Amino acid sequence: MKTLTLFTTLLAVSAAKKCIVKPSSSNDSGIESGEESSLNNLPSDPSNPSNPSDPSNSSDPSNPSNTDPTNPTNPGEQTNHDILVEKARAEGKLPADFKWGAATAAYQVEGAWNEDGRGESVWDHFTHLYPHNVEGEEGNEDSISGNVACDSYHKFDEDIEMMKIMKATHYRFSISWSRLFPDGQAKKEEGKWNVNEKGVEYYNSVINKLIENNVTPLVTLYHWDLPYALHEKYGGWLDYHSQYDFANYAEFCFETFGDRVKNWITINEPWVNCVSGYRLGPGKAPYRCTGEAPRKLANETEGLDLQGGCSYEIGPSQYSPESEVLEANRPPQRLEDVWCSHNILLAHAQAVKVYREKFQKEQNGLIGITVDGEAQIPWIEPGMSEEQKKINEEYANLAAEFRIGWYSDPPVTGDYPQSVKERMGKDLPEFTEEQKAMLKGSSSDFLGWNTYTAHWAAPIEGQTPPTPEEANFENSKRDMWDDNCRGRGDGWTCIPPTLGSQAGSSWNTKYPPTIRVGLNWFSKRYEGLINNGIIITENGCAQPNAKVSRANDEVTAEYFKSIDQPEYADTYEEEIIENEDDKNTIIRDLYRVDWYQQYLENLRLAFVEDKIDVRGYMAWSLIDNFEWENGYETRFGMSYIDFKNDPELKRQPKESLKFLGQWYDENIMQE
Numbered sequence: 001m002k003t004l005t006l007f008t009t010l011l012a013v014s015a016a017k018k019c020i021v022k023p024s025s026s027n028d029s030g031i032e033s034g035e036e037s038s039l040n041n042l043p044s045d046p047s048n049p050s051n052p053s054d055p056s057n058s059s060d061p062s063n064p065s066n067t068d069p070t071n072p073t074n075p076g077e078q079t080n081h082d083i084l085v086e087k088a089r090a091e092g093k094l095p096a097d098f099k100w101g102a103a104t105a106a107y108q109v110e111g112a113w114n115e116d117g118r119g120e121s122v123w124d125h126f127t128h129l130y131p132h133n134v135e136g137e138e139g140n141e142d143s144i145s146g147n148v149a150c151d152s153y154h155k156f157d158e159d160i161e162m163m164k165i166m167k168a169t170h171y172r173f174s175i176s177w178s179r180l181f182p183d184g185q186a187k188k189e190e191g192k193w194n195v196n197e198k199g200v201e202y203y204n205s206v207i208n209k210l211i212e213n214n215v216t217p218l219v220t221l222y223h224w225d226l227p228y229a230l231h232e233k234y235g236g237w238l239d240y241h242s243q244y245d246f247a248n249y250a251e252f253c254f255e256t257f258g259d260r261v262k263n264w265i266t267i268n269e270p271w272v273n274c275v276s277g278y279r280l281g282p283g284k285a286p287y288r289c290t291g292e293a294p295r296k297l298a299n300e301t302e303g304l305d306l307q308g309g310c311s312y313e314i315g316p317s318q319y320s321p322e323s324e325v326l327e328a329n330r331p332p333q334r335l336e337d338v339w340c341s342h343n344i345l346l347a348h349a350q351a352v353k354v355y356r357e358k359f360q361k362e363q364n365g366l367i368g369i370t371v372d373g374e375a376q377i378p379w380i381e382p383g384m385s386e387e388q389k390k391i392n393e394e395y396a397n398l399a400a401e402f403r404i405g406w407y408s409d410p411p412v413t414g415d416y417p418q419s420v421k422e423r424m425g426k427d428l429p430e431f432t433e434e435q436k437a438m439l440k441g442s443s444s445d446f447l448g449w450n451t452y453t454a455h456w457a458a459p460i461e462g463q464t465p466p467t468p469e470e471a472n473f474e475n476s477k478r479d480m481w482d483d484n485c486r487g488r489g490d491g492w493t494c495i496p497p498t499l500g501s502q503a504g505s506s507w508n509t510k511y512p513p514t515i516r517v518g519l520n521w522f523s524k525r526y527e528g529l530i531n532n533g534i535i536i537t538e539n540g541c542a543q544p545n546a547k548v549s550r551a552n553d554e555v556t557a558e559y560f561k562s563i564d565q566p567e568y569a570d571t572y573e574e575e576i577i578e579n580e581d582d583k584n585t586i587i588r589d590l591y592r593v594d595w596y597q598q599y600l601e602n603l604r605l606a607f608v609e610d611k612i613d614v615r616g617y618m619a620w621s622l623i624d625n626f627e628w629e630n631g632y633e634t635r636f637g638m639s640y641i642d643f644k645n646d647p648e649l650k651r652q653p654k655e656s657l658k659f660l661g662q663w664y665d666e667n668i669m670q671e
């Protein structure tokens, strides 16, 4: 273990000092880049007049030190938050109103999938229909679905005990839409909602228990568990009606829980929901695959073979009011992920509109979206010319506009990035003027960002950007490389070097400056447009396990030494790897401790030195849980659950959970 401990301490210091990789220089934010920029018509007034009400003066009643947000109508005036920030920066710490906690999602933890009137979600339906799409024990349905998961539906008290160990001030959880509205359609008739009362009881008790325990709820309305009924009715997010059903469901939640919930996230990770669910192969429900699946299951998805797990099962869909109605049970189509993204962004905006118009003034809460996306690191090689470095920096920004800006620009600035529009051509749906006005500022209260891994970016040699005539989905990124491996063998296997060491999930590599690079990127790009900063709504890793290949370690280490960043020549000893038969290897999660230590140090520096307005950090995840297609043995939790042998599903704190409690004491101001 020596190597790791030593490495951990060294790293905390050196990562902190050296490794902020700046986003590309002159052209980095896309804002000042003149004609090229989608953002050159930004309003000068950050208070977003397009929003019917603004969230000024709201406060978080359950957290008295937290007098969010700043008051945009008096920009000169010092708020309570500003004072806390000043005090904290002077001590090199995070402020006393920093939102500190852990995150989970309903389908991954609740279980009780068919109890008390809960309706089926796409995840119930598709894990049951295609059991081979999830890693687990053949024939053991509970091991390949969220049927039981952590049973938080019955064991929420135990989850709270875990929060206390890390000294959480906040807890991020999601509401299962189909637990409240089994058919997905919330309706209010004669003052009464058609809601499943048992579901309401459950979330009321979760919220009340949190508040009793001084933990502030941060609630996600949608974390990928679309009611199956809406998939069957109109193909879910492919149909533009989904935005209205989502807004109705959201309205119920604001009306019912908004007296106590002051922090709302509309949608979790629209990219993953749409790209993994509707294009990349059968990783995520509803298992639509357009055959592209470059990195996974390439053979099995050939010919859109149902046995490969791609599903034709879908309702008739109308992408937009102008589109034709596509027939039910059709094979997956080109651009489904693009339309899903379009409609889910509109759904977010519709829900925010409801909140702003009917609830925010009175309830004084905040609302925003959570996007995911790898911060993009310009590829460098020893001896690379300054000119090439510059080009790579430009491509890093371009790659970030595709990967992140596609989802974060519309809710902030009101439209897709200019680069995405130009390169996608007619394949990118357009927002109407009315929709742009509705989108603009819809995440101006705060922006949520889930950050795990970074990607390198650079142009691809011999390729040119698409001309306007060539602009379409397929050509849009043809000259752009962005990945955390240098290359991909047989469509999936990673060719080293990798960007950081391999954690316990194939895509999950450890590169701690990620968080600082990304925070700087957002902050530049949206300067003056987000009133209450950025919240890291997820960050974490799966401890390396038996499934992880370490074949790349050496080449990766050599590479980082060759570019003078030896601190990322990350190596760890065999004993760090989880062994399902020895729970000590799982509880002593030193790889994860090191991850948190380094990422948090980068977060601290982003706040203290770069003066980034970052307001919260939610670790993923509080407890081991259902890791989607990777099942239960890819563990992101800071509390151990022995899913295989313990029918009680007892939670046991790992080292990392205690480490976070200690980090809180040492790095966050107490007043």
Ligand code: GBH
Pocket: 105, 108, 268, 269, 272, 280, 295, 372, 373, 450, 452, 507, 538, 620, 627, 628, 636
């Ligand atoms: C989060 O997303 C989820 O919100 C959470 O539910 C989940 O449990 C947690 O991660 C851990 O996985 O290889 O090209 O397909 C993580 C963000 C972004 C990570 C996309 C995986 C895969 C890219 N994800 N990434 S690709």
